[in-house]
Amino acid sequence: MAEGDFPLLIERSAPGRVGAAVPASDVPDVPLEDILPAAVLRRAGPPLPEVSEPDLVRHYTQLSQRNYGVDVGFYPLGSCTMKYNPKINEDAARLEGFARLHPYAPDAQAQGALRLLHDLERMLAEVAGMDAVTFQPAAGAHGELTALLMIRAYFAERREARTHVVVPDSAHGTNPASAAMCGYKVLHVPSDARGNIDVDALRRVADERVAALMLTNPNTLGLFEERITEVEEIVHGIGAQLYLDGANFNAVLGITRPGDQGFDVMHMNLHKTFSTPHGGGGPGAGPVAVKAHLAPYLPVPVVVREGDAFRWDYDRPRSIGKIRSFYGNFGVLVRAYTYLRTFGPLLRQVAEAAVLNANYLLALLRDTFDLPFDRRCMHEFVLAGTRQKREYGVSTRDMAKRLLDYGYHAPTIYFPLIVDEALMIEPTETESRETIEEFARALLAVAEECRTDPDLVRAAPHRTVVSRLDEVSAARRLDLRWPQADPPG
Amino acid sequence: MTRQTAPQVTTAWTPHKYLPLTPDDRAHMLRRLGVAAVEDLFADIPQSVRLLRELNLPSVPSDADLLRELRELSRQNGDADRLTCFLGAGAYDHFIPSVVWHLAGRAEFYTAYTPYQAEIMQGELQAAYEYQSMLCALTGMEVANASMYDGASATAEAAVMARDLTRRDQVLLSTALHPEYRQVVRTYTRHLDLEIAEVAHRGGVTAVETVRAALSEHTAAVIVQHPTFFGGLEDIAQLAQAAHAAGALLVVAVADPVAYGLLRPPGALGADIVAGEGQPLGNPLNFGGPYLGMLATRQAFVRRMPGRLVGRTVDTRGRRGFVLTLQTREQHIRRERATSNICTNEALNALAAGVYMAALGRVGLRQVAEVCVRKAHYARSRLEAIPGFRVAFPGATFHEFVLRCPRPPEEINARLAAAGVLGGLALGRFYPELRDGWLLCVTENRTRVEIDRLADLLGEMA
Numbered sequence: 039m040a041e042g043d044f045p046l047l048i049e050r051s052a053p054g055r056v057g058a059a060v061p062a063s064d065v066p067d068v069p070l071e072d073i074l075p076a077a078v079l080r081r082a083g084p085p086l087p088e089v090s091e092p093d094l095v096r097h098y099t100q101l102s103q104r105n106y107g108v109d110v111g112f113y114p115l116g117s118c119t120m121k122y123n124p125k126i127n128e129d130a131a132r133l134e135g136f137a138r139l140h141p142y143a144p145d146a147q148a149q150g151a152l153r154l155l156h157d158l159e160r161m162l163a164e165v166a167g168m169d170a171v172t173f174q175p176a177a178g179a180h181g182e183l184t185a186l187l188m189i190r191a192y193f194a195e196r197r198e199a200r201t202h203v204v205v206p207d208s209a210h211g212t213n214p215a216s217a218a219m220c221g222y223k224v225l226h227v228p229s230d231a232r233g234n235i236d237v238d239a240l241r242r243v244a245d246e247r248v249a250a251l252m253l254t255n256p257n258t259l260g261l262f263e264e265r266i267t268e269v270e271e272i273v274h275g276i277g278a279q280l281y282l283d284g285a286n287f288n289a290v291l292g293i294t295r296p297g298d299q300g301f302d303v304m305h306m307n308l309h310k311t312f313s314t315p316h317g318g319g320g321p322g323a324g325p326v327a328v329k330a331h332l333a334p335y336l337p338v339p340v341v342v343r344e345g346d347a348f349r350w351d352y353d354r355p356r357s358i359g360k361i362r363s364f365y366g367n368f369g370v371l372v373r374a375y376t377y378l379r380t381f382g383p384l385l386r387q388v389a390e391a392a393v394l395n396a397n398y399l400l401a402l403l404r405d406t407f408d409l410p411f412d413r414r415c416m417h418e419f420v421l422a423g424t425r426q427k428r429e430y431g432v433s434t435r436d437m438a439k440r441l442l443d444y445g446y447h448a449p450t451i452y453f454p455l456i457v458d459e460a461l462m463i464e465p466t467e468t469e470s471r472e473t474i475e476e477f478a479r480a481l482l483a484v485a486e487e488c489r490t491d492p493d494l495v496r497a498a499p500h501r502t503v504v505s506r507l508d509e510v511s512a513a514r515r516l517d518l519r520w521p522q523a524d525p526p527g
Numbered sequence: 528m529t530r531q532t533a534p535q536v537t538t539a540w541t542p543h544k545y546l547p548l549t550p551d552d553r554a555h556m557l558r559r560l561g562v563a564a565v566e567d568l569f570a571d572i573p574q575s576v577r578l579l580r581e582l583n584l585p586s587v588p589s590d591a592d593l594l595r596e597l598r599e600l601s602r603q604n605g606d607a608d609r610l611t612c613f614l615g616a617g618a619y620d621h622f623i624p625s626v627v628w629h630l631a632g633r634a635e636f637y638t639a640y641t642p643y644q645a646e647i648m649q650g651e652l653q654a655a656y657e658y659q660s661m662l663c664a665l666t667g668m669e670v671a672n673a674s675m676y677d678g679a680s681a682t683a684e685a686a687v688m689a690r691d692l693t694r695r696d697q698v699l700l701s702t703a704l705h706p707e708y709r710q711v712v713r714t715y716t717r718h719l720d721l722e723i724a725e726v727a728h729r730g731g732v733t734a735v736e737t738v739r740a741a742l743s744e745h746t747a748a749v750i751v752q753h754p755t756f757f758g759g760l761e762d763i764a765q766l767a768q769a770a771h772a773a774g775a776l777l778v779v780a781v782a783d784p785v786a787y788g789l790l791r792p793p794g795a796l797g798a799d800i801v802a803g804e805g806q807p808l809g810n811p812l813n814f815g816g817p818y819l820g821m822l823a824t825r826q827a828f829v830r831r832m833p834g835r836l837v838g839r840t841v842d843t844r845g846r847r848g849f850v851l852t853l854q855t856r857e858q859h860i861r862r863e864r865a866t867s868n869i870c871t872n873e874a875l876n877a878l879a880a881g882v883y884m885a886a887l888g889r890v891g892l893r894q895v896a897e898v899c900v901r902k903a904h905y906a907r908s909r910l911e912a913i914p915g916f917r918v919a920f921p922g923a924t925f926h927e928f929v930l931r932c933p934r935p936p937e938e939i940n941a942r943l944a945a946a947g948v949l950g951g952l953a954l955g956r957f958y959p960e961l962r963d964g965w966l967l968c969v970t971e972n973r974t975r976v977e978i979d980r981l982a983d984l985l986g987e988m989a
Contacts, residue, residue, distance in 0.1 A: 074789075080787075179858070290572070318875055364707070364815025397568055414570060507850050
């Protein structure tokens with residue numbers, strides 16, 4: 039450990055310390071070797087750190103102080119919907135009857151959980167305009183894979199050998215990656231001058247090879263696909279399925295429903311749209327909602343209601359099988375359920391405020407940055423730092439790092455890939471007008487610094503616990519764990 | 528004369544605690560945007576696809592009523608507090624020290640996302656690096672990623688990884704591998720030109736000769752679970768040797784990594800990939816999730832590994848720091864050529880697992896594992912002495928074991944539930960030949976009194 043380094047846990051370790059009460063055995067003593075053959079036993083305990091509970095608490099508490107969450111400040115990370123995570127949701131998820139329920143508890147011992155899932159399915163189906171929902175996918179990308187597997191099963195049953203999935207060039211990287219994991223080849227379609235999917239290009243690739251179009255709507259430019267009804271006609275005209283990447287669902291809650299737009303299947307990110315905490319990169323939940331014709335292929339099991347009783351149904355011969363153990367991230371689902379109950383029909387206001395905030399912030403910034411697609415945005419918008427790059431040699435990355443000095447999380451940068459020096463900004467509905475205005479002032483100040491003191495911006499951040507980190511040497515000289523104290527086993 | 532207006536819902540604005548914009552704010556912002564109403568901002572959405580009614584969702588209760596309702600729902604469940612839990616089978620009722628979620632629940636961790644801006648995310652990044660380090664210490668492997676979804680999907684990703692590493696097209700699954708893990712492997716690989724074959728367990732473990740006979744030049748990997756789904760102990764060294772002799776990899780799945788507090792870890796015995804479930808490391812049962820997938824392997828295989836990796840580096844002033852690394856493997860860079868489509872993982876659950884491993888530490892984790900084994904062994908010997916019940920498989924077991932029962936296990940479970948006990952897993956749903964099989968688990972949380980009571984209850988049923 040060098041001067042100025044924050045200690046590693048292993049550097050706080052000393053033999054003989056323990057950070058938790060060690061359980062004792064209350065059953066008659068038998069030599070361990072009579073229970074397990076000596077050959078399978080470790081010679082010593084695993085080489086884990088030995089720290090006391092107070093030291094452990096300080097270690098992680100100090101680490102948390104070196105971290106930035108929505109509860110700390112504004113987090114305009116585009117495409118991630120970093121809205122406030124309500125505390126009542128946490129109380130709900132931590133109720134013992136949910137948190138300590140075993141997944142293999144017989145249905146009779148899980149009626150409350152099953153009813154909650156059943157009711158959540160009905161609510162999400164209503165918001166999506168769909169017929170049925172599976173909760174098994176643990177994240178958005180997992181939902182994409184699930185949906186594509188269902189689409190493949192659907193075509194297999196119809197004896198249609200469709201081999202390709204169409205993905206716009208503005209799509210999340212998970213879309214083509216999920217298609218590949220499902221054995222599909224990817225056809226890329228460009229965007230048009232207004233930031234929509236290029237409908238003519240779509241028409242050119244649209245033939246009976248195509249199983250699905252994976253569309254994000256609003257798309258990753260924060261723009262609603264104005265020609266969605268044409269797109270829908272093209273896709274269904276060739277007998278393909280229309281898939282919605284629901285990452286941006288927040289923008290349209292109660293305004294328009296994907297099912298009414300003609301989507302056959304979608305995933306939702308409960309950790310984005312439905313306020314569940316992102317946890318530093320998870321857990322999320324990526325439920326998949328489908329129209330009735332895809333429902334037979336949902337992963338097993340599904341919840342069914344029989345009168346006032348609920349049970350898991352595994353007897354679904356056309357199902358794609360299981361995509362995860364058990365039923366999905368139930369604890370996340372309890373939070374989303376609680377969130378939906380706290381809005382009910384008022385959910386529409388979420389979309390209205392998210393879109394109003396985004397448009398207002400865009401209005402405050404638009405004169406200072408390049409705006410590749412000048413339209414009304416939805417819940418987010420994409421600026422380009424090309425002017426600052428060209429005139430002052432300051433990159434979008436530099437500006438993002440400088441924003442950290444102002445106490446903000448930076449927007450998403452360099453995505454979508456089709457915008458040079460992209461800055462993707464999503465304020466969400468849970469931010470006040472004051473916060474939006476203060477952030478705009480900060481970003482404008484950074485832009486001004488690009489002119490007055492570009493070196494200051496290029497060398498940013500200056501006020502964070504570490505300065506800019508060397509990612510190149512991290513990848514070249516891989517160090518993915520601390521040195522082991524002694525050989526394992 | 529009727530004025531033509533676009534049909535739309537104009538709901539009045541209702542104040543809501545999560546929505547800070549006031550009517551004044553809205554008016555000011557709309558003026559700045561030069562529009563009359565919020566509806567105008569949605570002009571790009573074709574009228575034909577608009578929702579022209581209110582969402583049909585339940586009306587909003589007060590928070591007090593909502594919590595009352597949720598509490599009522601939660602009480603309809605037979606959780607591990609209300610029932611004495613002898614159920615395992617992939618989800619384990621270990622004691623979770625209070626410190627784990629007091630720390631993992633810190634809002635700075637909890638309400639953050641993927642650490643894209645490393646300089647303000649050193650907390651999460653270092654915690655992930657430390658989790659990776661401790662997982663290596665526990666499994667005996669050289670590198671671990673920052674988490675996958677769960678044990679089953681991590682095992683499926685390991686199968687795909689083995690295919691890519693060996694360029695072979697078959698994977699052998701032991702039937703002593705968790706049935707749901709096998710199902711998920713099949714679902715994941717269905718369209719990847721990967722043949723999935725099964726190797727029948729013998730007496731609850733995987734016989735090396737059976738594996739040897741099944742191995743061929745097509746085999747990318749043999750996947751076994753250790754301890755097995757039935758609680759038995761695999762001969763990892765022999766299995767690794769057999770796999771390697773055929774040019775295949777050995778993937779060891781684990782459903783309860785607490786076992787490696789006591790057992791020699793797969794990494795020390797020749798395993799190439801360890802995939803498994805991290806829930807038992809400090810994460811609640813949660814009716815099946817959120818859990819965390821663990822994936823660890825050899826250093827040489829790191830570039831074929833799926834999922835996020837956190838690496839150590841330095842800042843411009845030479846201070847230690849942490850970043851996401853080897854991102855060129857991942858979907859946001861490599862798109863359809865990525866090692867996996869995974870993006871969001873289970874970072875917070877991994878962080879909790881890290882706190883758990885550190886809290887128990889070298890001595891504590893071994894002790895937890897040992898107490899589990901001792902209590903399970905006591906239970907096993909008590910229960911097999913009850914007339915009509917017998918142990919299904921004779922070998923040594925960790926903290927789970929299979930009993931064959933004189934009456935259907937489902938019926939036994941129903942009667943136990945009435946007596947406040949959550950019985951084991953009735954195996955017939957997964958193994959038709961084990962219709963009378965009952966998989967029980969005893970963790971350190973069970974007491975001798977509870978075990979004796981279970982024995983008494985079963986005695987009454989025999």
